[in-house]
Amino acid sequence: MPFFQELVLGNFSERPGLIRFENVTMQYRGGQAILEDASFHLAPGSFHFLTGDSGAGKSTLLRLIYLALRPMVGRIEVFGRDARGLRRREIPDVRRRIGVVYQNFRLIEHLSAMDNVALPLRIAGAREQLIREHVPELLEWVGLSGHLDALPRTLSGGQQQRVAIARAVIARPPLLLADEPTGNVDDEIAMRLLYLFEELHKMGTTVLVATHNQALVDRFNHPSLHLSAGLLGAVAPKGGTQSLTAARSSRPAARSRPTRKPGSA
Template sequence: MSATRSIVQFENVGLRYGTGAETLSDLTFALREGGFYFLTGPSGAGKTSLLKLLYMAQRPSRGLIRLFSEDIVTMPRDRLPGFRRRIGVVFQDFRLVRHLSAFDNIALPLRVAGVEEGDLATPVTEMLSWVGLGHRASARPATLSGGEQQRVAIARAVIARPELLIADEPTGNVDPDMAKRLIHLFDALNKLGTTVVVATHDVHLLTRIPRAEMLRLDRGQLADPTGALRHPPKGPEE
């Protein structure tokens, strides 16, 4: 894997909903393959909209987006599902399948990828244990707390070791100890080669991955007009 290859490229990207003002304007930046990035900025800055562009839930109003070296703006819609399988996403609202157990929600990406049923139990059980839900494998989402649902959503996003992991406030519903554990999980996945993008308001979280870079949005634009990525501030030693 080349350390300099870009997995994501934005060139003069703008996003407008309906006829209103642009939500995102003139975004030009690149994310290198294998990098770890924190996306920050105040509420309303456009972080969730940017993430939607990254996982192809939204197409830009203008500009060029390349993902895995391919132009996804003009890509035929019938190719998008295959592309999305290369991306793991942790949504703020979890988006778990209500009628499926925690085990089956986590197993879903593996089943979609064609993994044999006999090969599912070990990786899914290990992932449940990692996020502290080994005793809740058969529980359905409605019986899980918000923090437990968040952990299932994260386990589902990382189980297939995606090439790109996108997480929108992934530690917002868990206690500090579990937040550390989850960030450690993202860190371990990143060290295996996955590019990680985490949107967060938690300034303390930014100190946990010293090698991570920071992309800051302010009112729909990059706070640094050159598009350069910054390293997060160092926190106090613990």
């Protein structure tokens, strides 16, 4: 994928993808813990899966990293900055350094597939010639070469998901958060998408992929964070040892209790 080699917006080495949680707790309104006293960090350039049953709270954890939610208790650090100290006007600047694949895609309905994918580049001030060269190449990689001008409403759910993934990775963000990115595609496309994330990872992007697809996790040799009943644990890759970029919740497993399932993971 040569477009990643050429497409560098700013000094990549100065944009570390570091995430740190310290004793973070998040609860439902009824008091049930989604995340309980969780502490971990993701080192710059690491690749982790985030696993857990549907409804375990994976999407909530990603939203905390993306600064869409604030924890009830604890400290979150994104790119070395304490989220508690960020002013409201500073949050968009942090988010522009994060590529996000949402479960509900969040495509702009009046823009074509190509223009949706090109949006991060245009916001970053990329040259139109570069956009016209690299966006079609990426859409071809995800199997959408014949849909450059298609509006989102004319695409299937799986096709919209691939547009959303292409948009999240096109600007080579220092941090990529993907929420069930293979949920609406077949196995062949799922593998291509994970190889795309691998390519970014090899070039220094910190990657966190939320999934309940254990077959994918087993296929790629990366450590996992596992979320269950509000407790977060670190799982070494198959045949590997735990390096600890991720630490277990400080709460003992004996305190686990069943969680209520929300509308999304």
